[in-house]
Amino acid sequence: MLIIDEQNILAQGHFRKVYPHPLDDDLLVKVLKPVKHSKRFLSRFNLSRARYGRMTTAFREYEEYISAVARLDRLPTPLPLFHGFVETNLGVAMVVEKIKGADGEVALNIHDYIERHGFTEDLGAMIDALEETVKEEHIICSDLKCENVVISSRGLVVVDGTSDKVFFSINRYSRTLFLRWCTGKFDKLRAAARSYEAA
Ligand SMILES: Nc1ncnc2c1ncn2[C@@H]1O[C@H](COP(=O)(O)OP(=O)(O)OP(=O)(O)O)[C@@H](O)[C@H]1O
Numbered sequence: 001m002l003i004i005d006e007q008n009i010l011a012q013g014h015f016r017k018v019y020p021h022p023l024d025d026d027l028l029v030k031v032l033k034p035v036k037h038s039k040r041f042l043s044r045f046n047l048s049r050a051r052y053g054r055m056t057t058a059f060r061e062y063e064e065y066i067s068a069v070a071r072l073d074r075l076p077t078p079l080p081l082f083h084g085f086v087e088t089n090l091g092v093a094m095v096v097e098k099i100k101g102a103d104g105e106v107a108l109n110i111h112d113y114i115e116r117h118g119f120t121e122d123l124g125a126m127i128d129a130l131e132e133t134v135k136e137e138h139i140i141c142s143d144l145k146c147e148n149v150v151i152s153s154r155g156l157v158v159v160d161g162t163s164d165k166v167f168f169s170i171n172r173y174s175r176t177l178f179l180r181w182c183t184g185k186f187d188k189l190r191a192a193a194r195s196y197e198a199a
């Protein structure tokens with residue numbers, strides 16, 4: 001079992017707490033937080049939730065990752081490598097590639113980058129390049145927000161929020177609809193990034 005020091009937390013979102021891997025500086029460990037059950041009536045019929053519980057996010061991400069590998073016959077460019085699951089003292093966790101910035105430290109997400117540097121020309125160019133790659137590789141990024149995209153020495157990487165949350169995803173099967181939908185997601189990402197700069 002992997003022993004993680006809780007004090008060493010690097011970041012956290014709604015669903016996961018992110019720690020450095022205690023034995024490998026190139027990896028991160030994402031511990032799943034306990035799931036809060038929705039009181040909404042329709043949530044009882046969420047089949048993914050019923051089957052995967054608090055692993056639903058992990059399942060969706062992994063599904064998108066595998067489908068990209070199957071389509072491309074190589075690893076997808078804008079996603080971190082996925083290494084599987086591990087038992088830790090904090091519960092079952094995912095092991096993923098640690099995306100690093102140019103300084104070798106864990107990469108900043110767009111939100112944190114803008115707080116330090118503003119919306120730079122470089123960032124604008126990197127978002128344009130990410131949009132091109134995501135479209136080319138047909139990666140579905142349904143939760144494309146500033147906190148889920150990090151800035152590495154190899155460009156932007158989407159660390160969370162991949163795959164579609166809907167029961168039947170037309171974006172998987174229609175390239176035309178996917179491209180239009182994806183343009184909308186990137187427009188919203190740019191608008192959100194600009195609004196952080198203005199704040
Ligand atoms: N592979 C990674 N490399 C570098 N940083 C990462 C990586 N994965 C996550 N992070 C950082 O940790 C933060 C939280 O991780 P993540 O978004 O996976 O958690 P989450 O609980 O799924 O988030 P959400 O609230 O969006 O559902 C991210 O905003 C990002 O800054």
Ligand SMILES: [Mg+2]
Pocket residue numbers: 013014147148160161
């Ligand atoms: Mg996130």
